[in-house]
Amino acid sequence: MPTRVSKxxxxxxxxxxxxxxSFLFIxxxxxxxALLFKPQNFPAASLLTFAMxxxxxxxxxxxAAFYLDxxxxxxxVHGVWWFLCxxxxxxxxxxxxxxxxxxxxxxxxxxxxxxxxxxxxGVPLMIPLAHVLLEYFFRKQSAHAA
Numbered sequence: 001m002p003t004r005v006s007k008x009x010x011x012x013x014x015x016x017x018x019x020x021x022s023f024l025f026i027x028x029x030x031x032x033x034a035l036l037f038k039p040q041n042f043p044a045a046s047l048l049t050f051a052m053x054x055x056x057x058x059x060x061x062x063x064a065a066f067y068l069d070x071x072x073x074x075x076x077v078h079g080v081w082w083f084l085c086x087x088x089x090x091x092x093x094x095x096x097x098x099x100x101x102x103x104x105x106x107x108x109x110x111x112x113x114x115x116x117x118x119x120x121x122g123v124p125l126m127i128p129l130a131h132v133l134l135e136y137f138f139r140k141q142s143a144h145a146a
Contacts, residue, residue, distance in 0.1 A: 003070055006135055010067055013128040018060065021125060025056055028118065048091065048115050052122060055088020059129055066132050071139040074132065089126055095119035 028049065058081045065073035098116045 006131075007067055007070075010063060010128060010131055013131060014063055014067075017124045017127060018056075018063070021121060022056060022060075024121060025053060048119065052088060052091055052119050054084050055091065055122070056125070058082075058084035059088065059125055062132055063128055066135060071136060074136045085129055088122060089129065091116075091119045092122035092126065095121075096123055 061081050062074070062077055062085055065077045067073075069076070095116050095118065098113060099120050
């Protein structure tokens, strides 16, 4: 696929998926700050929320690198950004599993489980991330073949 078409599709994915999820995450941030002041589960729920935010920012960084500089931009992205993207994907998958296994929401549910279920919202972000990863590996393979 030509780079121009790939960049167009990535921009479309970002517009349709990343922008709405970013706005949703921004609405969750006040609740995460409120969880910081609950002494019974201080670190777990809020740190999970901030990890999701870091993953969202790192995905935006990786996608912007490809959009601006192509595969060369992806090669220049530091490994920490890739690690945060992978961590966000794992958190999202854990959220889907938790939401599937614990379908009922009861009052005794901990804030950590509630935030973990909300992290399932990040699953659509794996589409543009998978797009960028495929571009990186296929273009890298074609460069080695040539």
